[in-house]
Amino acid sequence: MNIAAAHMLEPEPIEIDPRPCELCGRTIDQHECVDQGEGPEFHCFPDDDIVAQWELADPRDAWRHTGEVPPAADVRNSDISARPAKAPQYRTPQSTVDAFRLVAGRDVAHLRAWLGNRPKDAPYLLSLLEGQAHD
Incomplete structure (x- = not known):
C-alpha cells in the first residue's frame, strides 16, 4: 500500500x-x-x-x-434580526359570551356597568345583542 x-x-x-x-x-x-x-x-x-x-x-x-x-x-442558533411575530388578534373568551347572555336579560343599568368592566369585549358583545355576530 x-x-x-x-x-x-x-x-x-x-x-x-x-x-x-x-x-x-x-x-x-x-x-x-x-x-x-x-x-x-x-x-x-x-x-x-x-x-x-x-x-x-x-x-x-x-x-x-x-x-x-x-x-x-x-x-x-436563532436569528437576532428577525422581527417578533405579530401578536394574535384579541378574541372574546366563550365564558365571557356565556356570562353576557346571563347578564343581558337583566336591567340596562346592570348591563351597562358589566360591559364597562370589559372594554375589549364590549363591541363584540353588543353586536351579539344586536344579532350581528354569531358564535
Missing part, C-alpha cells in the same frame, strides 16, 4: 467527531492541531478582544465568557 492510499483510509478529525467544542463552540477542524507523537491534540484558538466583546454583547454567545449555562440550541 502506498502513502496516498494510506492517507485516503485515515478519516479526517471532523469525520470522527463533528460535535462543537464545549469551550468555544467551534468544530474540531477549526482548532489548532498539535501532534507530538502520541496522537493529535486539538486546542482552541485564543479569541481576539474584539470577538470577546461581540460575544459578550450577544446573549446567545455571552455564556462562553461568563461561565453561565449555554442557552438552548434553538436560542443559540
Whole structure:
C-alpha cells in the first residue's frame, strides 16, 4: 500500500467527531492541531478582544465568557434580526359570551356597568345583542 492510499483510509478529525467544542463552540477542524507523537491534540484558538466583546454583547454567545449555562440550541442558533411575530388578534373568551347572555336579560343599568368592566369585549358583545355576530 502506498502513502496516498494510506492517507485516503485515515478519516479526517471532523469525520470522527463533528460535535462543537464545549469551550468555544467551534468544530474540531477549526482548532489548532498539535501532534507530538502520541496522537493529535486539538486546542482552541485564543479569541481576539474584539470577538470577546461581540460575544459578550450577544446573549446567545455571552455564556462562553461568563461561565453561565449555554442557552438552548434553538436560542443559540436563532436569528437576532428577525422581527417578533405579530401578536394574535384579541378574541372574546366563550365564558365571557356565556356570562353576557346571563347578564343581558337583566336591567340596562346592570348591563351597562358589566360591559364597562370589559372594554375589549364590549363591541363584540353588543353586536351579539344586536344579532350581528354569531358564535
